Amino acid sequence: MSTETIDLKTRLITDFHAREAVLNGEASSEFHQKKRAGLARFEQLGFPSIKHEEWKYSNVRDLISVSYDFNAESSIGLAELEDLKVPAQEANILYFVNGRYNAGLSTIISPVEKITISSLAEAYKNDPSKVASFFNELTKDADDAFTALNTAFTQDGVFIHIPDNQSVEHPIILRFVSDAREQNVGSQPRNIISVGKNAHVKLAEAFRTLGDQRSFTNAVTEIHVAEEANVQYYKVQNESENAYHIGTTQVRMLDRSHFYAGTVTLNGKFTRNNLNIVLDGEHCDAHMYGLYFPDGSQHVDNHTVADHQKPNSESNELYKGILRDKSKGVFNGKIFVRPDAQKTNAFQSCKNIVLSPDATMNTKPQLEIFADDVKCSHGTTTGQIDEEALFYMRSRGISRPEAMSLLMFAFCADVVSQIKIDSVREYLENVITRKLASK
Amino acid sequence: MLSINDLRASIEGKEILKGINLEVKPGEVHAIMGPNGSGKSTLASVLAGREEYEVTGGNVVFEGKDLLELAPEERAAEGIFLAFQYPVEIPGVTTINFLKTAVNEIRKYKGEAPLDAAQFLKMVREKAKLVSMNDSLLKRALNEGFSGGEKKRNEVFQMAVLEPRLAILDETDSGLDIDALRIVAEGVNTLRSPERATIVVTHYQRLLDYIVPDYVHVLYKGRIVKSGPKELALELEEKGYDWIKAEVEAVG
Ligand SMILES: Nc1ncnc2c1ncn2[C@@H]1O[C@H](COP(=O)(O)OP(=O)(O)OP(=O)(O)O)[C@@H](O)[C@H]1O
Ligand SMILES: [Mg+2]
Numbered sequence: 001m002s003t004e005t006i007d008l009k010t011r012l013i014t015d016f017h018a019r020e021a022v023l024n025g026e027a028s029s030e031f032h033q034k035k036r037a038g039l040a041r042f043e044q045l046g047f048p049s050i051k052h053e054e055w056k057y058s059n060v061r062d063l064i065s066v067s068y069d070f071n072a073e074s075s076i077g078l079a080e081l082e083d084l085k086v087p088a089q090e091a092n093i094l095y096f097v098n099g100r101y102n103a104g105l106s107t108i109i110s111p112v113e114k115i116t117i118s119s120l121a122e123a124y125k126n127d128p129s130k131v132a133s134f135f136n137e138l139t140k141d142a143d144d145a146f147t148a149l150n151t152a153f154t155q156d157g158v159f160i161h162i163p164d165n166q167s168v169e170h171p172i173i174l175r176f177v178s179d180a181r182e183q184n185v186g187s188q189p190r191n192i193i194s195v196g197k198n199a200h201v202k203l204a205e206a207f208r209t210l211g212d213q214r215s216f217t218n219a220v221t222e223i224h225v226a227e228e229a230n231v232q233y234y235k236v237q238n239e240s241e242n243a244y245h246i247g248t249t250q251v252r253m254l255d256r257s258h259f260y261a262g263t264v265t266l267n268g269k270f271t272r273n274n275l276n277i278v279l280d281g282e283h284c285d286a287h288m289y290g291l292y293f294p295d296g297s298q299h300v301d302n303h304t305v306a307d308h309q310k311p312n313s314e315s316n317e318l319y320k321g322i323l324r325d326k327s328k329g330v331f332n333g334k335i336f337v338r339p340d341a342q343k344t345n346a347f348q349s350c351k352n353i354v355l356s357p358d359a360t361m362n363t364k365p366q367l368e369i370f371a372d373d374v375k376c377s378h379g380t381t382t383g384q385i386d387e388e389a390l391f392y393m394r395s396r397g398i399s400r401p402e403a404m405s406l407l408m409f410a411f412c413a414d415v416v417s418q419i420k421i422d423s424v425r426e427y428l429e430n431v432i433t434r435k436l437a438s439k
Numbered sequence: 440m441l442s443i444n445d446l447r448a449s450i451e452g453k454e455i456l457k458g459i460n461l462e463v464k465p466g467e468v469h470a471i472m473g474p475n476g477s478g479k480s481t482l483a484s485v486l487a488g489r490e491e492y493e494v495t496g497g498n499v500v501f502e503g504k505d506l507l508e509l510a511p512e513e514r515a516a517e518g519i520f521l522a523f524q525y526p527v528e529i530p531g532v533t534t535i536n537f538l539k540t541a542v543n544e545i546r547k548y549k550g551e552a553p554l555d556a557a558q559f560l561k562m563v564r565e566k567a568k569l570v571s572m573n574d575s576l577l578k579r580a581l582n583e584g585f586s587g588g589e590k591k592r593n594e595v596f597q598m599a600v601l602e603p604r605l606a607i608l609d610e611t612d613s614g615l616d617i618d619a620l621r622i623v624a625e626g627v628n629t630l631r632s633p634e635r636a637t638i639v640v641t642h643y644q645r646l647l648d649y650i651v652p653d654y655v656h657v658l659y660k661g662r663i664v665k666s667g668p669k670e671l672a673l674e675l676e677e678k679g680y681d682w683i684k685a686e687v688e689a690v691g
Contacts, residue, residue: 392527395487396541396597397515397548406540410531410580 008064009046013039015070016152030132031124038136038151045145054144057330057362058272058301063244068186068216070153072098074179076210078105081177083238084206086423092117092172098179099187100156110168116161117172120190123159131159134192138222138250144274146246150188150220157189157221160203164196164226171421172203176219178243181211191221195229202232204424209240209268219247223259227281230258232420238431239268241296248274255281255310262419265292265300266431276305279313279341290319291415293435294327294359301330306348308341308374317348320415322408322436323359330362335376337369344371348378353385353411405436440465440502440636441605447496448485455481457661458497463605466633470647470672471640473658474680479640480524482658483609487521488514502604515541516548518604522594522611524640529581534593537581538563538600545601566599570626587614595626602630607638612646624649644676657683 016039026032047064048055074097086093094117095105101119108117116123124131136151158174178185195201209215217239225231237245245268253259265271277286292300306315321329331350352361365378385407393403412432419425441463448456455478463469471479485492486499488511499506506514529537543553554562567577570592582590591611598606608627612620627637627650639650647655647669655671656663659680664687665671675683 386527388527389529391489391511392523392529393537393541394511395515395521395523396537396601397512397545398537398541399512399544400510402540402544403512406532406537407529410529413531 041148070186072185120157154190157191160193162199167200178209178215180213180215184214186216194224198228204234209243221249225253234262238266251277263290272301284313286315288317292321295324307336308344314345319350321352326358334366344374350380352382442500445497470652520603522608524609526590572596
């Protein structure tokens with residue numbers, strides 16, 4: 001077991017040096033130096049065990065017990081990806097297959113002369129110093145092995161730059177597809193999104209796995225939210241029974257900006273989402289919504305951070321889960337209120353319905369408050385379905401399963417309704433309805 | 440239509456219904472009165488199929504079927520309706536969506552095709568008018584934040600939509616103002632027909648002024664201890680329950 005652990009780590013490090021050997025001049029670039037630093041960090045940290053405080057309930061032993069092909073080719077076509085239908089001309093859709101941008105599948109409709117929406121690899125080709133300066137800026141102090149690993153192996157992802165006062169009329173949908181039909185595949189996308197002053201954008205990351213082999217996605221997204229910007233950011237995971245997903249979204253907000261995050265985990269074997277928001281400005285508001293539906297032996301872990309560094313800002317968080325069978329859920333919500341952050345309002349709530357005696361939910365709110373004039377509240381509930389409500393509905397002729405799915409759908413509604421990209425919300429409603437009706 | 444024979448039921452090991460006998464024929468209205476805690480809501484709940492109650496004896500036959508064998512939703516589809524004493528709030532489910540599901544589930548049970556959106560809306564509008572149910576309430580989450588009176592009115596509205604064979608109204612009059620009481624009673628009366636029956640649980644004569652019962656029963660300590668014509672309700676209003684309690688204790 002432990003030799004296997006060493007194996008994947010060693011294999012990755014060896015792989016890094018092999019790639020580095022053929023880089024020639026590029027090896028001395030700022031970009032590569034950052035990757036090197038990432039590798040050193042990863043080497044030092046190693047994969048976390050459950051002794052690590054942040055990984056207490058989420059064991060990655062299984063995830064790292066096999067190897068993955070991080071360069072797998074795929075000939076996937078649009079026909080296989082029709083589950084999430086976005087009407088043409090309504091969105092920018094960028095496809096990443098096994099971690100690499102696929103221009104043939106993608107459509108970019110926003111005016112590229114005003115707004116940069118491109119793959120990271122292409123953006124780097126066009127403007128290496130700009131991309132290098134953004135790369136890993138927000139995550140440079142991360143104390144997380146997977147983030148460091150992603151930094152070391154960053155190849156592709158999206159690079160979005162929205163200049164000041166620009167609004168992106170059409171949402172940007174990033175579809176990450178793991179083609180695991182032939183072999184175990186791995187991908188480590190890095191997305192960099194910079195939203196200028198008073199700029200507006202809606203974007204979604206949708207993860208999907210095809211095939212029964214294993215997939216391992218280790219994704220990192222960095223989002224810069226400048227003054228007065230408004231960003232709606234959604235992450236949708238509908239992966240396979242053999243999909244392992246570790247993702248970090250790191251956000252930095254400046255004065256008077258607004259940030260909305262919606263994280264919905266529909267399916268996947270093992271999911272760990274880190275959503276870290278630094279409110280580095282006054283009068284900002286950050287909103288975090290989450291929803292998860294593990295069944296079978298699935299595992300979903302959401303770690304969130306609202307880090308209030310300046311006065312007069314607000315964070316607001318609502319996570320909800322429905323757990324079935326032998327599934328496990330973890331919620332860890334940290335709120336930091338730094339000494340300067342007077343008049344902070346921070347609210348957090350995590351509500352769960354546990355439908356099976358074998359399913360478990362671990363919730364841990366963690367408030368660290370170093371200022372005195374603040375309003376903070378948090379609450380977690382873990383319960384069963386409301387029997388009174390169920391009886392009321394049945395007494396009107398609604399069958400038990402139908403009543404259950406109505407109640408569960410209603411339970412999810414206040415999160416789903418926060419998703420402001422219509423095609424994504426409708427997709428979620430469909431998948432959730434099907435999922436709730438399936439048992 | 441409904442025949443209750445020596446029905447006994449308990450909850451958490453405590454016997455609440457201690458042998459109820461009641462015969463309800465089509466077209467009849469029965470009023471059930473009795474002091475607080477005597478078991479009126481328990482009887483109503485057992486008839487509707489609430490699973491927390493354990494039936495420990497007796498039987499109930501509804502339209503020739505063994506009622507106690509049926510799930511709550513099957514009873515509803517067979518034509519039993521309970522207007523709850525305390526209607527439940529269900530966040531996230533609108534009244535209209537809830538009712539549409541209910542109507543179509545019952546139609547499915549009967550082998551009928553579901554109503555389409557237009558047919559359903561037309562029917563709902565008519566029924567809402569019947570009980571002066573405000574349109575805005577239909578779009579809100581079921582009973583969530585409804586006033587006491589609005590909840591009761593919603594119960595009668597649902598009854599009007601579902602058109603049950605046997606309606607059981609559990610203190611539907613409590614919490615209603617005078618005008619609402621009249622409207623609700625009119626709603627109930629409009630549904631009265633030779634094929635339908637109603638059981639009205641109430642503490643007050645004033646409802647029975649509008650919904651005139653054929654029989655009045657007094658439930659006390661889990662038994663029907665007295666039955667009589669509509670005048671019995673007037674007598675109870677005047678004298679209270681002490682004389683009945685005394686009669687019962689005297690018999691032992
Ligand atoms: N879940 C329960 N657990 C224990 N006792 C219960 C439960 N539900 C009802 N009871 C008891 O059963 C008895 C009958 O209650 P019920 O609600 O049927 O009375 P009621 O006649 O409807 O009274 P009211 O006029 O106040 O509505 C009461 O003593 C009540 O406390
Ligand atoms: Mg009662």
